[in-house]
Ligand SMILES: Cc1ncc(C[n+]2csc(CCOP(=O)(O)OP(=O)(O)O)c2C)c(N)n1
């Protein structure tokens with residue numbers, strides 16, 4: 001194995017077990033000390049029947065990014081005909097991804113209902129393995145579900161990996177909790193049958209191997225295989241989050257499920273609200289009572305919460321709002337990725353409030369930055385938006401366990417004690433230099449608060465007196481100046497921007513930009529990469545000095561208009577070029593490399609990445 | 624804004640500190656909400672509550688302002704929201720005494736989602752609705768309870784007949800349902816006190832006339848229509864409650880007092896950790912184990 005292998009597993013959603021195969025392979029490879037990155041889980045928002053695919057990158061060293069859409073091994077799990085088009089068997093995986101299979105790659109497909117014409121692929125040196133996985137499972141082993149394990153066994157044989165079924169056995173034993181030994185045996189037998197089929201094809205065709213070999217590697221510490229949402233959840237709980245509320249929505253539901261599962265064990269509570277408003281209102285109630293609180297949602301749900309953001313800003317209630325962005329507008333494409341909520345996060349709501357907008361760029365940052373989000377919400381008593389996107393939420397990756405060794409000290413600034421109150425008295429919205437007013441939680445002996453989203457005076461009583469209004473508005477907005485002075489972070493800079501093209505990104509695209517940078521360098525074009533994680537209030541004083549040195553600014557984002565590019569133009573008064581993609585798929589390194597060439601060589605201002613429709617292939621059915 | 628040391632005061636004066644002074648109250652002279660204010664002070668005094676242990680959550684409307692006219696912690700969020708904030712407060716800190724004070728528009732129109740689910744969820748929160756049949760603060764448009772007592776031989780989508788909050792609450796599974804009248808603050812205080820002692824969600828619909836915009840449901844009109852719940856009514860029986868409401872309806876009357884009261888068994892509620900020392904040095908292992 002040349003250090004890096006990409007396997008793409010495709011099939012019919014919920015029927016063919018795409019997720020199971022990827023999960024088993026991903027976990028086992030992680031346990032074997034290999035680095036796995038599953039960055040592009042493609043499924044549909046219908047539950048059953050659509051085409052689903054899940055590419056899995058397996059590397060010896062941590063990969064920079066998921067790279068291109070090119071795959072080394074294509075695993076097609078569909079076995080039957082498409083009833084709506086009997087001439088066109090439901091071989092979506094081959095149809096859609098055959099073109100991305102690299103020359104000399106491998107195709108493994110379920111041949112239970114016959115073989116597929118693969119001459120075109122074979123002409124490109126692709127080695128084809130028909131595997132009647134479903135038949136083996138159904139007819140020989142009498143249990144259809146084990147067909148996934150037939151596939152895993154075949155795949156492992158192709159990779160010359162786990163030939164003694166050591167890893168597989170351990171995983172199965174855990175999965176069936178040692179209760180059902182016959183299930184473990186059945187699954188292992190299934191894997192052996194898959195392996196035997198591959199061996200037979202190899203012998204028949206006289207191939208010694210297919211040229212891949214996975215070797216277990218020893219690592220200095222265990223690797224974990226988890227998603228961006230999982231990392232975010234761990235970070236939130238570590239940062240003291242003890243109240244979470246959500247309403248089911250893709251791709252934020254897994255966060256709700258994570259919190260439901262783990263918060264109680266840490267003394268917290270998680271609430272599935274009856275709608276988006278109940279969720280955020282309850283979270284604001286919990287926050288007001290003194291708990292660190294968070295809500296999570298995606299586009300439509302964020303839109304529904306907007307009125308409460310204004311309340312949190314005006315009544316100065318800390319809240320962390322996670323927006324797992326998905327493709328919009330409206331209900332858009334719930335299971336496809338996009339980065340088009342930046343404008344909403346920085347401005348949603350009527351009137352003006354202090355707010356902070358953060359966007360992590362990797363799974364690791366989902367963990368570390370969410371802790372900052374809680375500290376900032378507490379310190380500035382305002383909403384903190386945490387903009388992840390579908391890609392970041394669903395990426396699964398192997399990371400060393402030590403990632404989670406961050407130590408956290410929970411500082412609750414400005415919370416007054418009984419003694420403070422006795423000495424100084426209490427005005428909930430005291431006008432201060434920093435804009436931050438000391439607070440109390442209800443139940444504190446010695447004082448009560450009056451808090452309101454309606455304009456109020458220092459004591460919290462409703463007022464519309466012009467000077468009081470002005471002073472209160474200025475006090476609140478002063479928090480943003482304090483933030484820019486004390487807590488804003490400048491961009492992450494890779495390479496020297498001076499006199500060079502600079503790729504600017506936010507959110508999940510960073511790894512792709514970094515890999516594009518390597519590739520461009522290999523071609524002799526040196527570029528720098530700038531990633532902005534602290535997006536609002538926009539840290540112009542930290543960003544502009546970096547960006548103005550560039551020869552050309554190329555902002556790469558997954559939306560139609562170039563929201564960050566506009567923001568940079570507006571704040572830094574610098575012209576920007578753009579590479580934009582909004583078809584629901586992630587950026588590939590080649591998209592960026594191609595775009596940079598077009599911009600730098602041809603002077604194009606705006607590159608919109610597009611993809612061709614898959615071309616149907618005529619196929620014959622067997623049996 | 625400091626409070627006297629937590630003395631269990633008996634005078635309702637305690638409830639006037641840290642509040643907008645009486646001469647600056649912004650209700651029309653004669654507004655029913657004054658009666659609710661007085662009744663609340665009586666009820667709090669009766670229960671010997673200490674202001675700092677109380678959180679009053681106002682709705683958006685004339686009625687919601689009441690939280691500023693009383694001592695105790697006060698919060699005022701968005702229109703329709705009080706019960707959902709209260710839910711979160713109670714989930715985080717069950718030790719607090721939480722009273723939501725809202726209008727009929729706030730509760731039964733924009734906030735009806737939160738109302739229905741509060742009845743189901745049964746958090747230990749008291750809701751007092753100042754029901755005047757109109758949107759007072761926005762100058763008199765009709766609310767869902769508007770048109771009470773008027774004849775509706777025909778109706779239109781724009782002007783449907785009023786609905787009954789008590790029936791809605793009963794259908795949604797509320798465990799304490801009562802009605803009071805701000806023209807009789809003594810009786811109202813009695814009902815509020817019972818509601819606040821209820822170990823679950825307690826809903827009191829208080830008829831609180833809007834003298835400026837509702838010229839039909841006046842004090843006199845209510846005095847004529849409201850009748851006490853009969854002494855032999857069994858408030859713990861759901862059937863009896865439905866029957867009582869049907870009976871009053873047939874007679875064109877409305878009940879005063881506790882219609883239904885039957886606490887649900889609930890799981891013991893813990894207080895969510897809130898202080899630094901409670902949150903530090905946690906063990907991540909249980910979470911990380913799942914990802915090996
Ligand atoms: C989202 C939203 N919509 C509308 C309003 C305007 N508004 C303020 S108070 C109110 C109704 C008040 O009526 P009610 O709840 O019956 O209370 P009352 O004033 O009669 O006591 C409305 C519609 C608002 N504040 N917020």
Ligand code: SF4
Pocket residue numbers: 649650651653654655656685686755759760832833834835836
């Ligand atoms: S408008 Fe009606 S409800 Fe509002 S204060 Fe005046 S009388 Fe009371």
